[in-house]
Amino acid sequence: MTENALLQAQGIEKSFFGVKVLDGVDFSLRGGEIHALLGENGAGKSTLVKILTGAYRRDAGVMRLAGREVEPRSVAEAQDLGIGTVYQEVNLLDNLTVAENVYLGRQPRRAGLVDRRRMRADARDLLARYGVKADPDETLAHYPVAVRQIIAIARAVDLSGKVLFLDEPTASLDAREVQALFDVLRQLRAQGLGIVIITHFLDQVYQIADRVTVLRNGRMVGSRALSDLPRRDLVAMMLGRELAEVTAHRDPGAVLSDSPAAFSFKDYGKRGAIAPFDLDIRAGEVVGIAGLLGSGRTETARLLFGIDRPDSGEARVDGATVTLHSPQDAIARGFGMCPEERKSDGIIGDLSVRQNILLALQASRGWSRPIARREADALAERYIKALDIRPPDPNRPIKFLSGGNQQKVILARWLATDPRLLILDEPTRGIDIGAHAEIITLIEKLREDGMALVVISSEIEELVTFSTRVIVLSDRHHVRELRGAEITAEAIVEAMAVPGDAA
Amino acid sequence: MTRLRQLYPQLLALGVVLLLIGLISPGFFSVTVQNGRLYGSLIDVGVRVAPVALLAVGMTLVIATKGIDLSVGAVMAITGAIAATLVADGHPVPVVLLVALSLGLVCGLWNGVLVAFLDIQPIIATLILMVAGRGIAQLITGGVILTFNDPAFSFLGSGAVMGVPTPILIWLAMGLVVGLLVRRTALGLLIEAVGINRRASMLVGVRARFLILATYAISGLCAAMAGMIVTADIHGADANNAGLWLELDAILAVVIGGTSLAGGRFSITASLIGALIIQSLNTGILISGWPPEFNLIVKAVVIVAILTLQSPAVAEELGVLRDLLRRKGAKP
Amino acid sequence: MKRKLLAASSVACLMLCGAAFAADLTVGFSQIGSESGWRAAETTVTQQQAKERGIDLKFADAQQKQENQIKAVRGFIAQGVDAILIAPVVATGWDEVLTEAKDAEIPVILLDRQIDAPEDLYLTAVTSDQVYEGKVAGEWLVKEIGDQACKVVELQGTTGSSPAINRKKGFEEAIAAKSNITIARSQTGDFTRTKGKEVMESFIKAENGGKDICAVYAHNDDMAVGAIQAIKEAGLKPGTDIKVVSIDAVPDIFLAMAEGEANATVELTPNMAGPAFDVLEKFKADGTVPPKWIQTESKLFTQADDPKGVYESKKDLGY
Known part of the structure; x- marks a missing residue:
């Protein structure tokens, strides 16, 4: 295996502030394979990738590229060696043109000046090979994320050409775009490139990857071919425990349609964001909101929470009109x-977990009534314990926590204010499976306790699990409301396909 | 309140700077009582640091919100000019103080409104008053150095209470009052939150605009106080030179104090130590007897050294070094 | 059209009518601005001088910008003035506009600063001699001290500025021959009271509580005023324990002299226009071409020169 490995790392170690985040990790990537790197958030995936792509320096370990020992000290050096990276937040410049983005820092020159004509032609040819028809003179911001992603990949491959790292490439793509991206990856694999992909979507792992390496708590759990690895086993590798089927049960409570709604929105809308809608939310129910990206999901949440001002309709709380x-x-x-x-x-x-937890409560009390240290400690301790926030250190800056734990802190922040209505916009996006299950359990528990919740999610199975009702959005319209037994994944998908103005 | 441990880098830098000065000028540390007041180079540092220390108090809060206040020097000139005019006209000191401080507050609110409510970039918004302010001050003084003879007002600059020069007491008091104000209330936490992530803070209901306005207002008040001290010190208002370039020293003091220009966590105490480091350098250079051509070079070299030692990159390297030494030490 | 005629007739007058029309001169004055008290006084004195001589002075404030000065000069040329006074804000960039003035046969006189331009583009420059100013201050000290040993501390102007360099040079030349007078410390006080005071404080600390200092030489009066306060606050008597000599002769230093706290100052006269008008009138009358540089008087004032009276005469000049 060592002989035919394109990129190989052995015994990689890295510590931050005395905390070991990678401990003797091995990693091996062959040419012509797509290799998934999996693990819960905080398992050390990002750190490993950053070390292999030159962004961080390792404390110990060996790294070989095509059998030769290498020591990239910066992303640029790694690139020169043949290792390219496309980050989650696409690392391109939105205000430059497509061609400039592809050739930034290495523009073709003639007589010392940038040869724009050649740059345009080259960019057009290059992108055509990826099946992208983009105008090289258009600014990048003009194109959707999916196209930008492929442009970023084209640039990275063109620059480096041996190994390509992709960090969460599909996070903000819709299903069709994901397939387009995968076509590109398969094409690159055929060319002999070694591709490493980090993602949370197991479906996609099985769809595209040949092999998988799983990390947990900074250690390597194993590296296996996916063809003989059942999905259940993979999840078990990631969690280190057998996963109860999260989505099996469904107990979203009865629809309380006859009681008066505590929160009622009538004809509520904002031009250009979301068409006027009616929405009643009762205590003790979870209103799920489903819809594709751009269907008006987040816009609805922003309107409900007062971030954007409505230009039509009225809101009532307990029957009284409110602004x-x-x-x-x-x-x-x-x-x-x-x-x-x-x-x-x-x-x-930069603020600590404790400060992040008490911020909303403090803001609502006003600056002149500070939360006493003892009360703050008690609050932090209570929610760290209740939500199992890890590490359980209230003084740690929140930026050092994994995505799932950050999400729990933000939930704790609102729970500390004892809210009556909680709006959660994609509460499980980009977090690991363990935290995912915990958050779903929490949503159910809060509902049982009598809180009203509005949950936006692109994971339909999840919505089915916990929603008392589901509102389906399409083209910035609320097109359908599903209740009780009507709530199935099929029904939601069907409603999402309804054109918005047909509602 | 800031824990002592967090002040180690600044205290260490101050210690080293003082030590170096002491080596060059042995008389530096001698403090005696003369005419019933403390007397010595060390006391001079405490007195001369007053304007920058006061500015640094306000500047710390402004920078913590990710802002910057370039106008403080000009505000010093304006308030100094007003104070001198009123004193020369024979108004009693409390009236002078009230008017000048109010004027400083108004200047701060002006900046705050531009930044917080009109969303003008802080550097541009405060540049307006930085440029215009000195003109306003000149209009007030009529372009001359407006002198006065009023022992009561001069007390602010050259008096002493129980032997301690008034400027020292004023900046210590201002540091203490503002420090308590932000740390004993939630103001400090909320300011930090806004500085780190204004969007997220607004989404949890933090009144970011109000907070930003408040920091500029406090900065204006501090500048007014500083303006009066320099005016009282020279018994006159020099609209052309009062507070000239002091905004830069104040920003430097804040940066030496470890508050990032990118906003966020701040420490007023550390900024005050930063101001003391700068003034120690100034005074140290003056008594060293070196030709003035070296002043800026020496100052720049020392400050670059301090900032380098504080930089995250060097801190990480030092951390690695410390770990290595520890590991070696642990081996039998 | 009318203006052109006017201009043409005044040029004709220049050649034919001579002195008879001297009293009806129209002179344009492009001032830098009002950045200092001395500058304001110069403006006032220039206006006074013009009034005394019956000259019609057209005043233009450039607010520290050369482009404004050039605009003003072009305006004066268009108006067909008889002469132009310029207090130049910078030394370079004058060739073009001065050539225009020359083509229009309007003589130009520079006030208080020299420029980098061919000499034939202007009639003359009226300025003080900064080296000489320092020398006058130094000579006063030499005479005052006699053969006593004397440690002098020096408050320099802004480091690298020409008055700081020249005034230092002149003073050093004056005391060079006297081995009993030495400059013990020299630091910049940036021409301001605040810095003058701060630097003097440190000098006093460094020189045995000020007891070792015999005199302070300040490159301007403002720093001297600051130094006087520092001396007083250190428990010493300025003017007696430590002699104070400075340059500029602004009104405030005369108050200090009247109190016995300052000893001498060398005047940088705000009256640059007087000598300028003198040579202009002569030039207009009979074509007498003045030398290219007219040095103003650097008058020494001491406590014996009725400081109170001088203060009264100066205080309303706008310093």
Whole structure:
């Protein structure tokens, strides 16, 4: 195996602030294979990738490329060696043109000046090989994420050409785009490239990857060919325990349609964002919101929480008309919201877990009434324990936590305010399976305790599990409401396919 | 409150700077009592640091919100000019203080409104007052150095309470009051949250605009106080030179104090130590007897050294070194 | 059209009518701005001088910008003035506009600063001699001290500025021959009171509580005023325990002199226009071409020169 490995790492170790995040990890990638790198968040995947792509330096271990020992000290050096990377947040510049992005830093020159004509032609040819018909002169921002992703891959492959790392490449793509991306990857595999893909979607792993390496708690659990690895076993490898079928049971409570709704929105809408809709939310129910990206899911959440102002309709809480023109307005009525973009809209990275937990409560009390240290400690301790936040250190800056644990802290932040209505926008996006299950259990428990919840999710199975009702969105319209036994994955998918203006 | 441990880098830097000065000028540390007040180079450092220390207090909060206040030097000139005019006209000190501080507050609010409510970039928003402010100050003084003779007001600059020069007491008090204000309330936490992630903070209901406005207002107040001290010190208002370039020293003090210009976690105490480091250097250079051509070079070299030692890259390397030494030490 | 005629007739006058029309001169004055008290005083004195001589002065404030000065000069040329005074904000970039003035046969006189331009483009430059100013201060000290040993501390102007360099040079030349007078410490006080005071404080600490200092030489009066405060706060008597000599002769230093706290100052006269008008009138009258540089008087004032009276005469000049 060593002989035909394209990229090989042995005994990789790395510590941050005295905490070992990688401990003797081996990794081997062959040419002409797609290799999935899996593990729960915090398992050490990102760190390993950063070491292999030159972004971090390892503390110990050996790294070989095509049998030769290499020591990339920067991403650029790794690139020169033949190792390219496409990050989750596509590392291109939106305001430059497609051609400029492809050739940034290595523009073809003539007489010392950038040869724009050749750059355009080259970019067009290159992208055509990936099946992308993009105008080289158009700014990148003009194209959807999927196209940008492929452009990023084209650039990375063109630059390096031996090994390609893809960090969560499908996170924000729809099903069709994922297939287009996979076609590109298969084509590259045929060319003999070694491809490493990091993802949370097991379906996709089985669809595209040949082999898988699983990390857990900074150690390598194993490396196996996927053809003889049942899905159950893979999940077990990742979790280190047998997974109860999360999606098997369904107990979303009865639909309480006859009782008066605590939260009622009538004809609520905002032009250009979401068509006017009616929505009643009762205490003790979970209203699931389903829809494709761009169907108006997040826009609905923003409107409910007062981030955007409606230009039609009215909102009532307990029967009284209320104005929801800012998050403060909504919070004052007992609303809470976990935003979709956890990093940019959710966590306050440099603040500690404790401070992140108490922030919403503190904001609602006002600056002049600080939460006493003892109360803050108690709050933090309570929620770290209740939500099993790991590591259980209230003083650790939240940015050092894994995605799943960050999400739990943000949930804790709102639970600390004792909200009546909790809006969760993609609460399980990009987090590991363990935390995923815990969050679903929490949603069910909160409902049982009598909280009203609105949960947006692109994971339909998940919505089926916990929703009392499901609102399906399409083309910025609320097209369908499913209740009780009507709620099945098939029904939701069918409703999502309904054109928005046909509602 | 800031834990002592977190101040180690700044305290260490201050210690080393003082030690070096002491080596060059042995008389530096001698403090005596003369005419009933403390007297010595060390005391001079404490007195002369007052304007920058005061500015640094406000600047720390502004920078913590990811902002910057370039106008503080000009605000010093404006408030100094107003104070001198009022004192020269014979108004009592409390009136002068009230008017000048109010004016500083108004200047701060002006900046705050531009930044927080009109969403103008802080560097541009405060540049407006930085440029215009000095002109306003010149209008007030009529382009001359406006002198006065009023022992009561001069007390702010050259008086002493129980032997301790007033400027020292003023900046210590301001540091303490603002420090308590932000740490004994939730203001500090909320300011940090806004500085680190304004969007996320607004989404949890933090009134980011109000907080940002408040930091610029405090910065304006601090600048007003600083303006009065320099005016009282020279018994006159020099609209052209009062506070000139001091905004840069204040920003430097904050940076030496470890608050990132990218906003977020801050420590007023560390900024004050940063200001003391800068002033120790200034005073140290003055008593060293070196020709003035070296002033800026020496200052720059020392500050670069301090900032380098504080940089995350070097900190990591030092960490590795420490681990290595520890491991070696652990071996029998 | 009218203007052109006017210009043509004044040029004709220049040649034919001579002195008879001297009293009706129209002169344009492009001032830098009002960045310092001295600058303001220069403006005031220039206006006074013009009034006394019956000259019609057209004043233009450039607000520290050369482009404004060039615009103003072009405006003066278009108006057909008889002469132009310029206090140049920078030394370079004048060739073009001065050539235009020359073509229009309008003489140009520079005030208080020299420029880098061919000499034939202007009539003359009226400035002080900064080296000489330092020398006058130094000579006063030499005479005052006699043969006593004397340690002098020096408060320099802004490091690298020409007045700082020249005033230092002149002073050093004056005391060079006297081995009993030495400059013990020299630091920059940036021409400001605050820095002058701070630097003097440190000098006093470094020189045995100030007891070793016999005199302070400041490159301008403002720093001297700051130094005087520092001396007083250190428990010493300025003017007696430590002699104070400085340059500029701004009104505030005369107050200090009247109190006995300052000893001498060398005047940088704000009256640059007086000598300029003198040579202009002569030139207009009979074509007398003045030398290319007219040095203003650097007058020494001491406590014996009625400082109170001088203060009264100066205080309203706008310093």
